[in-house]
Amino acid sequence: MATLRALLWDVDGTLAETERDGHRPAFNRAFAEAGLPLHWDPQTYGRWLAISGGRERIAAQLRELEGDAPQPQRVEALQAAKQHHYRSLMQQGSLQLRPGVADLLREAHQAGLCQVIVTTSSRAAICALMDHLLGPLQEVFRFWVCGDDVGSKKPHPEAYEQALQGLCSGGLVADPAELLVIEDSDNGLRAARAAGLACLVTCSHYGSLESLADRAMAAAVVSQLGPPARVLHGPACQGEQITLSYLQALVR
Secondary structure (H helix, E strand, O other), X not given: OOOOOEEEEOOEOOOEOHHHHHHHHHHHHHHHHOOOOOOOOHHHHXXXXXXXXXXXXHHHHHHHHHOXXXXXXXHHHHHHHHHHHHHHHHHOOOOOEOOOHHHHHHHHHXXXXXEEEEOOOOHHHHHHHHHHHHHHHHHHEEEEEOHHHOOOOOOOOHHHHHHHHHHHHOOOOOOHHHEEEEEOOHHHXXXXXXXXXXXXXXXXXXXXXXXXXXXXXXXXXXXXXXOOOOEEEOOOOOOOOOOHHHHHHHHO
């Protein structure tokens, strides 16, 4: 019987609705500044989320628009502009943590669990989120694995494999069964499971549009972490909030 010793947190859609309300409008502002005839409404952006990584989405969109692969420096310039606008949105208070996230972070920290960020996003985007949404709570994370740190992004398992290696080599966990991933999307779930890790899915705006049938491999699927949390797949939960005791039951 495994004892839960570490939580691996995705960021976008999991900690906050950053995809719909942060990254998407930031991309649109960058496109407008560059004079591009592009605007991703919420539905359109949901389709581009099938591609992991901002640079990769920009390159694919420009290729579709213009017929040729864009120059890398052009993609980098658009990505830099997008990151600037994303930080501005954070500073303006346009985003908030999803329900129950702060409570679960504190509860896990007080119980002595290791907590790690594992995300496809850049380190710059995570810094913006940490500074403006988490504040002192960012100290609960032992380390981060970001999109900048890996060659292959989710659904490839590299980021989770790197996090697992860091935890094991540091003596923080002894067995992958002692870890639980918290994700919001099919890409994240597939990455976690390919790394041999159990995963709880907390449905974000875009994650809620994905098929529940594709999430049978999840330890559980919930509507959100805080009240009124509903279990859509997996063991029943006492009450309307996802607690550490519920997460412990998932790894057992």
